[in-house]
Amino acid sequence: MKIERIETFPLLHRLxxxxxxxxxxxxxxxxxxxxxxxESGIDGWGECVDWLPALHVGFTKRIIPYLLGKxxxxxxxxxxxxxxxxxxxxxxxxxxxxxxxxxxxxxxVCDMWGGRYREELPVxxxxxxxxxxxxxxxxxxxxxxxxxxKGFNQIKIKIGGTTFEEDVRHxxxxxxxxxxxxxxxxxxxQSYDTAATFKWERHxxxxxxxxxxxxxxxxxQPQDYTLLRSRLSVPVAGGENMKGAAQFAPLLSQGCLxxxxxxVMHVNGIDEFRDCLQLARYFGVRASAHAxxxxxxxxxxxxxxxxxxxxxxxxxxxxxxIEWDVMENPFTELISLQPxxxxxxxxxxxxxxxxxxxxxxxxxxxxxxxx
Numbered sequence: 505m506k507i508e509r510i511e512t513f514p515l516l517h518r519l520x521x522x523x524x525x526x527x528x529x530x531x532x533x534x535x536x537x538x539x540x541x542x543e544s545g546i547d548g549w550g551e552c553v554d555w556l557p558a559l560h561v562g563f564t565k566r567i568i569p570y571l572l573g574k575x576x577x578x579x580x581x582x583x584x585x586x587x588x589x590x591x592x593x594x595x596x597x598x599x600x601x602x603x604x605x606x607x608x609x610x611x612x613v614c615d616m617w618g619g620r621y622r623e624e625l626p627v628x629x630x631x632x633x634x635x636x637x638x639x640x641x642x643x644x645x646x647x648x649x650x651x652x653x654k655g656f657n658q659i660k661i662k663i664g665g666t667t668f669e670e671d672v673r674h675x676x677x678x679x680x681x682x683x684x685x686x687x688x689x690x691x692x693x694q695s696y697d698t699a700a701t702f703k704w705e706r707h708x709x710x711x712x713x714x715x716x717x718x719x720x721x722x723x724x725q726p727q728d729y730t731l732l733r734s735r736l737s738v739p740v741a742g743g744e745n746m747k748g749a750a751q752f753a754p755l756l757s758q759g760c761l762x763x764x765x766x767x768v769m770h771v772n773g774i775d776e777f778r779d780c781l782q783l784a785r786y787f788g789v790r791a792s793a794h795a796x797x798x799x800x801x802x803x804x805x806x807x808x809x810x811x812x813x814x815x816x817x818x819x820x821x822x823x824x825x826i827e828w829d830v831m832e833n834p835f836t837e838l839i840s841l842q843p844x845x846x847x848x849x850x851x852x853x854x855x856x857x858x859x860x861x862x863x864x865x866x867x868x869x870x871x872x873x874x875x
Contacts (some may be wrong), residue, residue, distance in 0.1 A: 505542045505576045505608060510568045514556045516870040517834050523632040526693040527663035530632065533875055535798055537833040537865065538563065540600040542576050548603030548859055550596030551800035552769050556870055562590050572596070576604045583773040591747060591772055598773030599804055602789040607855040613807045614850065617778070620810040624849045627828040628689060628715075629659035630796055633663045633674070641674045645681050651830050654847030658687040658715065658825055668703055675707070684713050689741075691718040698728045701736075709736050716741040716763055729760035741765055744794035749773050749779040752849025756787040760821040763824070767794040768808075778808050788814050792824040799838040802826065803856060810850045838864050 515535040522529035536559045541547045552559065574582060575775055579601040587594035606616045613691075614620040629651040637643040648659060653707055661678060663671040678688065688711075690704075701720040719742040721728055733740045739762035746752055748771050752764055766780035784791035791812070793805035805826050814823060828843060829836060839858045841848060851857030 505546065505604070507540055507571050507574050507576050508543045510563075510571060511539040511541070512560065512563050512568075513539070513865050514560050514870040515835060515865065515868040516875060517868050518705075518875070519832055521635060521637075522830075523635045523831055525632055525634060525662040525666070525691070526695040529634070529636065531775040533833050533835060534870075535838070535868075536560075536563075536596065536858070537800070537838075538596050538600055539860075540571070540576065540597070540604060544608075546576075546604050546607045548576075548600035548605075548607065548855065549799045549800060550598065552592040552596040554590075554592050556817050556875075559590075559593065562593055567593055567597070576601055577608075579605065579773075580775065580788070581692055583775070587772045592769055595769050595771065595773055595801075596799045598775065599768070599800060602774050602804075603855045606725060607852065610854060612852060612854060612857055613804070614811055617811045620807075620850060621813060622810055622823060622850075624682035624847050625806055625809055625823060626658065626805070626825040626846055627656075627843050627848050628660055628687070629656040630660045630827045630829045631662065632831050633662035641670075641677055644674065645677060647830075648682060652682060652686065654843075656828075656830075656843070657685065657846050658689070659717070660689040660691055660713060660827065662693065663690050664692035664720075668700065672707060675711075679711060679713075687713050687715045689715045692720045694719045694722045694829060696720045698731060701732055705736055714738045718742060718765070719744070723755070726755055726758050726760050729755070730758050733759060733762060739763055739790075741792065743780075745770055746780070749783045752780055752783055756783065756789065761789060763790040763792055765792055765794040767797075768804050769797060770794070774804055774808070776810075777804070781808055781812050783814060784861045785813065788815070790824050793826055795827045796829050799836050799841075800856075802828070802861075803839055803841065803851070803858070806848060806850060834864060834868060837861055 518532045536548045583598045606613045716739040741763035743764045744767045781791045795802040795805040
């Protein structure tokens with residue numbers, strides 16, 4: 505089953521209004537899709553995000569010439585080579601070759617992985633809370649209210665992008681708006697030091713609905729994460745930029761995290777992503793995938809979570825939620841899958857069980873111009 509050709513689809517959408525997190529505002533959203541087609545006609549889709557010009561040159565000049573004529577079933581050695589050139593490109597190739605393998609076997613991705621434990625998964629609405637709106641807090645609350653009306657009962661809000669006092673006003677207003685029945689995740693994007701993070705504890709003691717605190721610190725001082733975890737009254741989560749299980753292992757060994765958050769597009773392929781999830785189970789901690797940047801990578805995160813055993817027998821077979829981007833992003837529509845009341849039903853059928861929306865692709869194809 506040789507690879508006959510590879511199609512690329514660089515996509516660009518300029519946002520009507522910028523939004524962002526503690527790292528700054530986003531002015532646009534991008535997506536880079538690939539489609540690998542074998543000589544037998546079986547195909548598979550992959551996805552990554554990065555600077556489009558660099559991705560496009562990398563695929564057309566090096567990765568595609570390397571893959572043409574190779575056996576599609578040799579996923580692991582192919583991905584291992586490509587990750588030396590571009591890790592995120594390797595993730596896209598890994599997804600595409602995984603779908604090809606499932607289609608060749610005549611089964612779904614989940615069935616190829618040994619079968620799913622559950623048919624549906626919880627998802628949380630993920631917000632980029634900062635904007636250039638003169639009333640930023642009220643604008644954020646309006647966005648949250650709109651998603652709560654759609655049935656979400658778990659949300660992620662950004663902190664760390666403004667003063668501590670302003671963020672406290674924001675979260676306090678959110679608590680008054682959403683109510684205690686809505687679970688709230690606070691994501692600081694590694695903005696604080698240890699002392700600043702501890703300031704949140706006085707508020708955590710009043711809020712019983714904080715699901716976890718995400719990446720309060722940079723990861724170059726893991727001992728500070730261990731200290732936080734021992735003293736905060738809420739779980740500590742992180743790891744969206746870790747490249748694989750080898751980077752998570754020392755963090756888990758040192759007791760740094762209650763919840764790990766690998767990202768399909770940031771690790772070295774879908775197999776490495778699943779290794780991260782299983783590693784969390786070996787250490788008896790939770791795993792909730794970071795899945796903000798793409799619809800296809802989020803679908804693979806859902807597949808992997810559906811195939812993951814529960815983290816504790818005390819949780820009555822509950823499973824950790826997956827991130828769901830609810831901001832302006834047309835690429836969410838690339839795959840026809842939407843949550844209902846904060847729950848997503850896992851697609852069935854051969855391969856990924858869904859077709860890629862070519863109308864979206866044709867509408868947002870990047871024309872090569874500067875952005």
